[in-house]
Amino acid sequence: MKLIDTFPTNKIGNLSYRVGRVFPFGATLDSENGVNFSIYSKEATGCTLVLFHHGQDEPWIEIPFPEEFRIGNVYTMMVFGIDIETTEYGYRFDGPYDPAKGLLYDKNKILLDPYAKSISGRTIWGKPPKDSNPFQHRGQIVCEDYLWNGDKPLEIDSSKLIIYELHVRSFTANPNSGVRRKGTFAGLTEKIPYLKDLGVNCVELMPIFEFDEFENSREYNGHPLYNYWGYSTVGFFAPKAGYAASAPFGMEVDELKNLIKQFHLNGIEVVLDVVFNHTAEGNENGPYISYRGIDNRTYYLLTPEGYYYNFSGCGNTMNCNNPVVRNVVLDCLRYWVSSFHVDGFRFDLASILSRDKTGAPMMNPPLLDSIANDSVLGKTLLIAEAWDAGGLYQIGTFRSWGKWAEWNGKYRDCVRKFIKGSAENAPELYWRIRGSSDIYGNGNSEASINFITCHDGFTLYDLVSYNDKHNEANGEENRDGNNDNDSWNCGQEGETNDKNIIELRKRQMKNMLTILLTSRGIPMLLSGDEFANTQYGNNNAYCQDSELSWIDWSFLEKNKELFKYVKKLISLRKKHPALCTNAFDEGYNSTGYPEFSLHGLSPWQLDECAPGLAFAYMYAEDGEKYKTGKSTFIYIVVNAHWEDHDFGLPIVPEGYKWKIYVDSGDSKYNGSEYIHMCPRSTAILIAQ
């Protein structure tokens, strides 16, 4: 049945059109071959829809919105007869230009729809744009259908997650990645068997919303430098087209949906790293892409003089708690969950999302409340990077409504310092291993995303191979990147042939991974750390589309033993719920032992307030409570000291016997009541 509000009433050239529907915002394909356009602007005085044939410099038609097509602050129009596969669209907005008041209307600019679901202009990764093109990022209309075959978000109990952070391009761009479609969503699909074999059950994709790799691009020493990581969003609803092998055919949406579907078929969730704190439009000198020309005072935090506040460190700050922007963010998240079946989000510089229109932190930020309690996002994993570039640091104080988890930066810093040899960090480390109940005691340990490395900073191998950052290739005279890395090169800066140093580095990596994968909270690994991937000391590879960033798969063969070690740690965690329970449960259970206990060189003897470098912790897993059958005792021995130590082992019930599960050193455990630990080593013993 044809609906009577899809009958054309107006004509321009060979196109017919009529008043459209307010919802949904964006450009939506109607079943009767019409396209509904709907866009918000509060302070514009007029709006024009601009249509291009694909790739053409000049529009082929412009249709001003008649006054009767505006409802409230929304302009709507349904246009018939558009070939959606060869059409790009944008808008012109007329209105006052008064920068001191934050008003930047310019009807000469053509602007991207904030709700565009596909964006052309950077369809092929790294293909230089035409600078003469005044409208670089153009909206495209997509078919929103997909054949999901029963797929939906996996909803894995979050306490069971093992997250693996990766960059879509870096993961397979290296010629030695062995995939057909290098650097793309399709290429990543080919690597799913590897991830399944490793055992992780959640991937966190660094930004995959449309961004411009050419933003602030430059050349240094003959090498192009890009906005490679993509923490600068052009469009929040569109996948990064340059990551899709099929984007030239307009199928990047399908390709990404297939990737997510394939991950799900293999029991792996997909979390997106999302950047709502700022956009790619930069500061006062930045380009008109979309938001500033549509409603600058709605979308951005502005000083009383009309300048951009810069809490993001990237030139501007999104006005996240404005009701309109709040809805954009919510619509966006709902779209990715409902249309792409995304399982969760990690919010970059999430503390910005708690600021009001003057930039002041709010007690109960409405945006965070809305996200935490939204209907569509009801089962979605929400992870905050609970700080921003404006000085807010909210680890443990980020308002969570029992739903938000946090990247636990304190965990990272503490483990790094301790393993490096800092005895005074021991008392804090005991809390971190327990799930950081000192920080998240009012909630649960799932609030703590434990990690040692992430995209930002050294890789794990570099953490044990470099004292200092080596970011010269970034062309900023090594000024960029963090100076406080808590790293230690084990005796020589960078590559070495010294066998002792090489062995020590391997142990140190294993030591940190052992603690990470046996701590309560949700562990997160950085891709490639499982086989000692290196960035050669660069701790800020944000601009490097090169071997520096691309995962070097040759290390997988060279460091197979480390890979197997990590695999064993992951397997252990998955088998033993006591390690990942979301309760801070440490009390006695039916094993007759406390579920979690700390020990010194002698079992049951540890001054938890004293500095130290040798300790152990034990999980007494109650088989009845956790429905795992027989109870299990897991004893993790940590010797971060530079000397050997003998650790006494706790007495276990009759019939149980300690056996080595993994050992980063060479303990030669002989089944006695002691284990001899070599310097800077860890071991896991299991009694079943």
Added chain:
Amino acid sequence: MSELNIEEKKNGKELIVSLSGRIDTITSIHFSEVINEKTLQGITSLILEMKDVSYVSSAGLRVLILAQQIMDQQGTMVIKNLSPDIKEVFDDVGFSDFMTFEND
């Protein structure tokens, strides 16, 4: 210029459709008029000869998927001699997983 030639050959319950040209938004309308629930009624074997197809767009791909869904209910569908370049795009978006391809 969009152009798609479609030739049909019916042999009892078997239908062979030979396509040549481009399957895009415009031509896929014609394509879907030839292949749909009504025209495929009673057909148990659908063979699509695509040797001379030079381009399949998102819209064209969707007509094929709809045809596959119809044939899943009543028989089989085979895509013959699809160019490797186009097949690669089908692979990238995951749609080739539930289609049958054959080459002469």
